[in-house]
Amino acid sequence: MGGDALVLPASVDELQTLLEREQYIADRSLAVSIFLALTLQRPLFLEGEAGVGKTEVAKVLAAALRTQLIRLQCYEGLDISHAVYEWNYSRQLLEIRLIETAETLDRTSAARELFTEAFLVKRPLLRAVEQARVRPPVLLIDEIDRADEEFEGYLLELLSDFQITIPELGTIRAPRPPVVVITSNRTREVHDALKRRCVYAWIDYPDFDKEHRIVSAKVPRLSARLAEQVTAFVQDLRTVDLYKASGISETLDWAAALVALNREVLDVDVVNETIGLLLKNQEDIEAVRGERMQAIVARALARGAGQTEP
Amino acid sequence: MTARGGQLDQHAGALVDNVLRFGRVLRAAGLDVHHGRMLDALRAIERVGVARRTDVRAALCCLLVHRHEDLARFDEAFDLFFRARSESAGGLPLFSLGERPRVVANPAAGTAVTIELGEHDANSSAESSRAVGAYSAVEVSRTKDFGEFTPAELDRARQLLARLPWRLGMRRTRRWRRTPAGALDLRRVLRRNLLRGGELVDLPRRTRRAVPRPFVLIADVSGSMDRYSRMLVHFLYGLSEHGRRVESFVFATRLTRVTRGLARGGGTAAIGRLMREVNDWGGGTRIGDALRTFNTRWARRVMRHGPVVLIVSDGWDRGDPARLAAEVARLHRQCHRLIWLNPLLGSSSYEPLTRGMQAALRHVDDFLPAHNLASLEQLARHLNAIGTL
Numbered sequence: 301m302g303g304d305a306l307v308l309p310a311s312v313d314e315l316q317t318l319l320e321r322e323q324y325i326a327d328r329s330l331a332v333s334i335f336l337a338l339t340l341q342r343p344l345f346l347e348g349e350a351g352v353g354k355t356e357v358a359k360v361l362a363a364a365l366r367t368q369l370i371r372l373q374c375y376e377g378l379d380i381s382h383a384v385y386e387w388n389y390s391r392q393l394l395e396i397r398l399i400e401t402a403e404t405l406d407r408t409s410a411a412r413e414l415f416t417e418a419f420l421v422k423r424p425l426l427r428a429v430e431q432a433r434v435r436p437p438v439l440l441i442d443e444i445d446r447a448d449e450e451f452e453g454y455l456l457e458l459l460s461d462f463q464i465t466i467p468e469l470g471t472i473r474a475p476r477p478p479v480v481v482i483t484s485n486r487t488r489e490v491h492d493a494l495k496r497r498c499v500y501a502w503i504d505y506p507d508f509d510k511e512h513r514i515v516s517a518k519v520p521r522l523s524a525r526l527a528e529q530v531t532a533f534v535q536d537l538r539t540v541d542l543y544k545a546s547g548i549s550e551t552l553d554w555a556a557a558l559v560a561l562n563r564e565v566l567d568v569d570v571v572n573e574t575i576g577l578l579l580k581n582q583e584d585i586e587a588v589r590g591e592r593m594q595a596i597v598a599r600a601l602a603r604g605a606g607q608t609e610p
Numbered sequence: 611m612t613a614r615g616g617q618l619d620q621h622a623g624a625l626v627d628n629v630l631r632f633g634r635v636l637r638a639a640g641l642d643v644h645h646g647r648m649l650d651a652l653r654a655i656e657r658v659g660v661a662r663r664t665d666v667r668a669a670l671c672c673l674l675v676h677r678h679e680d681l682a683r684f685d686e687a688f689d690l691f692f693r694a695r696s697e698s699a700g701g702l703p704l705f706s707l708g709e710r711p712r713v714v715a716n717p718a719a720g721t722a723v724t725i726e727l728g729e730h731d732a733n734s735s736a737e738s739s740r741a742v743g744a745y746s747a748v749e750v751s752r753t754k755d756f757g758e759f760t761p762a763e764l765d766r767a768r769q770l771l772a773r774l775p776w777r778l779g780m781r782r783t784r785r786w787r788r789t790p791a792g793a794l795d796l797r798r799v800l801r802r803n804l805l806r807g808g809e810l811v812d813l814p815r816r817t818r819r820a821v822p823r824p825f826v827l828i829a830d831v832s833g834s835m836d837r838y839s840r841m842l843v844h845f846l847y848g849l850s851e852h853g854r855r856v857e858s859f860v861f862a863t864r865l866t867r868v869t870r871g872l873a874r875g876g877g878t879a880a881i882g883r884l885m886r887e888v889n890d891w892g893g894g895t896r897i898g899d900a901l902r903t904f905n906t907r908w909a910r911r912v913m914r915h916g917p918v919v920l921i922v923s924d925g926w927d928r929g930d931p932a933r934l935a936a937e938v939a940r941l942h943r944q945c946h947r948l949i950w951l952n953p954l955l956g957s958s959s960y961e962p963l964t965r966g967m968q969a970a971l972r973h974v975d976d977f978l979p980a981h982n983l984a985s986l987e988q989l990a991r992h993l994n995a996i997g998t999l
Contacts, residue, residue, distance in 0.1 A: 312658060312665060329668035336654050336669055347678055376915070377784020381797075389796040396804075414804065450785065486678065487910050495676035496644050502678050543906050543940075583940070 304435040305476065306365050308338050323517050324353070324360040325510055333501035334361070343459055343480035345498035350485050351547015352503045353514075358440035358481035365479065368437040372424035374447035383451065384464060386421045395419070415468035429464050432474035439478040444494075445487045456494050506548060508535050514548060519555040529566045530555045532603035536596045537578065540588060546578040553577045568597050625660065626652060632691050633674065639687050641680050647673055663692075781823045781916050781946070792817035823946060824855040824915050828904060830923030832862035832895035838922075838953045838981070857912040861900035867908065897927045897970075898934035905940050916946035922980060924954045925967030935969035942973040951980035951989065 309315040312328070312335045319326050319334075326334070334357065337344035346354040362369035372383055392414050399413075422430070428439040441455070458464070459480065463473040482498060484490050506514065512531040516522065522530075530551065538545045546554075554577040563570055571593060579585050588596070629651055636643045654669040667688055675684045788795065798814040858868045901921075913919075919941060927934055942948045950971070955978065971977060978992065979985040 328662075328664050329671070332658060332665050332668035333672035336657065336672060339657050340650060340653060342650070345676070379785060387797060387800070389800060392800055414800070448783070448785070485910075488912070488914050489677075492642055492676060496642070496647065498676070499672045500676040501672050502681060541902075541906065544910075583936070 306367060306436050306479070308365070309335065311335075318364040319360055322360040322363050324356060325513050325517065326357075327510070330357075330501055330503060333499050337481075337499040338479065340499070341477055343482055343498040345490075345495055345500045346481065346483045346503055347486055347500070348503035349505065349545065349547060351549040352505060353548050354483040354503055355440065355442055358438050358442075358483075361479060361481065362438040365438065367435055367479075368431055369440060370424050370428045370431065370437045370478070371440040371442060373442050374444050374451070376446055376448060378447045378451050380454065382423055383454075384423050384425045385466060386423065387415070387468075388419045388421050392419050417469070420466070420469070425458060426464055426472070428478045429462055429472055429474045432462065432476055432478045436474075436476050436478045439480045441480065441482045443485060444482050444490055445484040449491065452491050452494050456497070459494075459497060505538055505545070508532070511535065511548060511551060515551060515555050518552055519559060521559050522555055523564060526558060526564060526566070527555070528603060529600045530558065533566060533571070533596055533600035534578065536599055537588065540592070540596075542579065542584040542587060543581050544579070544584060550578050566597055566600055568594055571597055625655065629655060629670070632670070632687075635687055635691055636674055636684065639683055641675065641683060641687075642677070643674050666692075782818045782820050785819045786816040787819045789815055789817045791815055821915075822855070824857070824912075824917040826857045826859075826912055826917045826919045826945070828859045828861065828865075828901070828919065828921045830862070830895060830897065830921075831860045832926075857908075857917075859900075859904060859908070861895075861897070861903075863896050863899070865900040865903040865908075895923070895927055896929040897923055897925070898929040898931075898937055901937035901941060902933065905937055905944075909941070909944055913944045918947045918949065919945040920949050920951060921974075922951045922953075924952055925950075925970070927967070931969045935973070938970040939973040942975075947975045948973065949976040949978060949989075949992075950974045951978055953979070953981040955979035955981070 309318055312331050315335045315338070316326065316328075316331045319331065334344060336342070344357070346357060348354055358371070359369060395414055424439070428437055431437045444452070444455070461473075462477045463471055465471045482494075505511075508531055511534065512527060515531055516524070516527045519527070534546060534551045534554070554574060557574050557577050558566075558570065561570065561574070572589070575585055575588070575593075579588070630648055633643050633645075633648045633651070651670055651673050654673055655666060658665045658669045660666055667685075670688065671681070671684055675681060786795070788798075792815040795814045795816040799810065799812075802812050802814060803810050856869070859865055860868055921938075938948075976992065978989055980989065
């Protein structure tokens with residue numbers, strides 16, 4: 301089989317440089333996991349709280365490896381007809397009518413003509429296997445914890461041999477497997493059998509330095525001082541006992557919002573006005589309003605002013 | 611691995627040896643390490659190199675661990691193993707490590723209150739085995755309070771509980787199944803009728819499939835509930851025995867998830883293990899705090915698919931009533947039905963007068979007794995009646 305092979309990084313260091321070029325700042329351990337997933341050709345299973353940059357890994361990998369990203373967003377009840385393929389029924393019915401009016405209908409040939417690629421609706425998994433014949437894509441299976449066990453079972457099968465059988469058409473096989481990235485927010489336990497087949501990595505909330513680097517790299521026109529204050533505030537906020545702590549994506553949104561509002565420094569008012577970008581839960585917002593908020597802002601300002609606290 | 615001789619390969623051989631032994635240590639520490647993964651681990655080390663300790667750690671971790679809760683144990687084992695390895699040239703300490711049943715000692719094991727269900731502590735094994743033989747001879751009153759049960763009666767009641775038909779309501783999913791009536795199944799319509807020349811004669815249909823609702827149980831095992839706690843654990847266990855997805859938590863001052871403990875199988879043995887893990891048994895009660903922990907730490911993981919949530923508690927709370935009410939309200943918003951079982955509701959003199967309880971009751975769908983077999987049977991019927999709501 302022809303087609304391009306991907307040029308994979310030769311070492312963990314090389315991978316890290318590649319990721320950084322795409323503005324993704326990965327811990328060493330995450331970089332090792334990604335490196336191994338690529339070289340051992342195993343799916344990468346990323347777990348962690350919402351908004352810590354799991355999906356981003358797939359996007360960045362696709363960009364870094366210069367290949368296509370094919371994404372399957374999981375949801376409850378996701379089945380073959382939405383994940384793999386489906387026949388285009390209305391077109392098929394229309395075709396029957398057309399054949400009828402042309403009066404050339406022949407039962408056996410009709411079945412052949414109606415179940416051809418022209419009537420096939422290709423969904424992400426089929427597209428990924430097809431694309432892999434040309435150049436292995438990055439296949440992102442996002443939020444697998446939202447799909448149900450039946451789908452996990454199917455996925456398990458697909459991941460072991462990367463071939464899809466369509467009864468009416470035959471079997472489509474990928475000579476080289478796509479780079480598979482599976483993410484889970486851990487709203488439920490994904491079955492061990494599936495995880496065992498993968499390279500597993502847990503992504504935690506970032507520490508101050510990492511988050512600061514991410515915010516500085518990703519939010520344009522953000523002043524160095526505000527970047528520090530924003531990071532300090534968010535880090536502090538994560539220590540408060542909340543229903544849902546904010547992730548990195550929230551930090552980035554918030555920082556971008558502050559830039560859009562032409563803010564140079566944090567103050568209680570602007571935090572109150574924009575807190576909805578960080579906390580998406582009424583109880584949580586209530587919990588930090590008032591004195592608590594003032595204290596966090598004060599500490600963030602102190603940090604941003606260079607009086608670094610432990 | 612084949613020996614290829616030479617200085618370098620001797621190192622390689624030692625490395626292979628080390629990695630394989632480490633795999634055994636992890637397994638002994640209770641991690642689910644598949645034998646097939648060891649080959650991956652070896653290839654991984656080969657690719658990553660051994661120059662950086664952090665890389666070796668990360669490489670082994672991402673291949674040998676696949677559960678978040680195992681990460682801490684892995685780290686501990688890694689530190690122990692590879693320090694022990696480097697400090698002594700010989701393999702001796704390693705062997706001893708490999709033989710250790712658990713890397714992480716269970717600090718609670720020595721001090722835990724061991725409540726053996728149905729058996730009362732001081733009895734000799736001879737007597738309890740006699741009790742087992744005499745099961746059928748014991749008649750259990752269905753209306754007698756669990757708190758007044760004799761051990762033999764508890765055993766019998768335990769058996770009865772296991773036989774209850776636990777059906778806890780169904781939920782419609784987005785998945786389809788073939789049925790005589792329902793919506794048209796277009797794929798099958800086409801395939802079937804094509805052979806008839808495209809005339810639509812036969813119209814296969816499909817409907818959404820219904821599955822049992824998952825079930826979340828949060829049981830109070832504090833001092834005031836002590837009399838009922840034995841029954842409760844069987845209650846928990848009987849539920850997960852019936853194949854239903856059951857998440858179980860127990861609390862007194864702290865909330866502990868016991869799902870895995872119960873899932874590890876083995877009837878009374880599982881429950882015995884569970885007791886050792888929950889070292890909170892019989893402390894004071896802070897329902898509000900426990901529910902808070904549940905809402906923040908666990909709810910997102912276990913409250914899927916519209917579960918029926920059962921709280922088993924008498925409502926004696928030493929915490930803040932406002933907090934309790936807020937947390938119960940939050941819990942209520944996330945589940946299909948919230949049922950509060952209260953053993954004290956059985957006694958005629960009891961009124962739910964504790965402030966916390968009163969505040970919480972506004973957010974509860976059902977408030978039911980759970981003090982004797984009759985009330986548990988009634989609960990089973992009630993749960994069945996929830997049906998496909």
